[in-house]
Amino acid sequence: MTLLYFAWVRERIGLDEERVALPAHVRDVKGLLAWLRSRGNGYALALGKPAAIRVAVNQEHAKPDDPVRDNDEVALFPPVTGGAR
Amino acid sequence: MIRIQREDFDPGREADALVRGRTDIGALVTFTGLVRGEAGSAIELEHYPAMAEKELEAIEAEARKRWPLEACLVIHRHGRLLPGERIVLVVTASAHREAAFAAAEFLMDYLKTRAPFWKRETTQAGTIWVEAKSKDDDAAERWKG
Numbered sequence: 001m002t003l004l005y006f007a008w009v010r011e012r013i014g015l016d017e018e019r020v021a022l023p024a025h026v027r028d029v030k031g032l033l034a035w036l037r038s039r040g041n042g043y044a045l046a047l048g049k050p051a052a053i054r055v056a057v058n059q060e061h062a063k064p065d066d067p068v069r070d071n072d073e074v075a076l077f078p079p080v081t082g083g084a085r
Numbered sequence: 086m087i088r089i090q091r092e093d094f095d096p097g098r099e100a101d102a103l104v105r106g107r108t109d110i111g112a113l114v115t116f117t118g119l120v121r122g123e124a125g126s127a128i129e130l131e132h133y134p135a136m137a138e139k140e141l142e143a144i145e146a147e148a149r150k151r152w153p154l155e156a157c158l159v160i161h162r163h164g165r166l167l168p169g170e171r172i173v174l175v176v177t178a179s180a181h182r183e184a185a186f187a188a189a190e191f192l193m194d195y196l197k198t199r200a201p202f203w204k205r206e207t208t209q210a211g212t213i214w215v216e217a218k219s220k221d222d223d224a225a226e227r228w229k230g
Contacts, residue, residue, distance in 0.1 A: 004133065006131060006133055006215045007205070022161075040182070051116075056133070056136055059133075059136035060133050060136075061199065062194070075133055075201070077133070077197075077201065077203065078203065078217070079217035080197070080198065080200060080201050081202065081203050081204045081214075081216070081217050082132070082161060082173070082196060082197060082200045082204070083118055083161075083173050083175065083193060083196050084120075084121075084172055084219035085117025
């Protein structure tokens with residue numbers, strides 16, 4: 001799986017992109033977040049509040065119960081703040 | 086049509102180009118979003134290029150489905166921007182004004198809550214990531230149903 005991180009999620013994890021082999025027990029977005037949080041301090045700090053994290057699977061907004069597979073591109077980021085205020 | 090670019094744009098020129106030679110358009114709405122902030126501050130706009138393009142295209146398709154638009158353009162900038170600079174452009178054209186006004190407002194509300202862009206603001210006090218506002222979600226929410 002390709003993981004992409006943006007904004008403060010990227011800063012806290014300390015990476016903008018990485019490739020991981022998805023454990024067999026990880027089947028959906030919320031499972032992926034739980035597994036990532038267990039990978040170290042930066043991940044726990046970045047992903048500690050799931051309500052503040054948005055996820056896109058293959059460049060489309062995803063919900064906690066949406067499935068993830070090993071060949072997906074998954075992006076994790078804070079709520080978006082584009083446009084004009 | 087959508088464009089994501091670092092460079093500035095000229096709203097008048099973009100709007101003119103969109104309707105040039107057309108005789109079926111009675112209403113042309115142009116919305117330009119500007120960067121607000123104190124003098125001396127700056128924002129850096131990060132984005133997720135592939136998804137931003139897809140999302141803006143999906144938002145435009147949704148607007149075209151809801152209103153009879155003859156032409157439509159969305160431009161979103163990224164990179165470093167200063168207060169007063171243009172950040173986003175929405176142009177909608179239709180036979181009548183109701184559709185053009187409504188679609189322009191819809192496009193802005195939707196892109197603010199769905200397009201993957203993030204603002205980081207640097208002022209004298211330091212650098213912070215701008216937080217999303219729930220009123221933006223509320224504004225997008227009212228188009229549902």
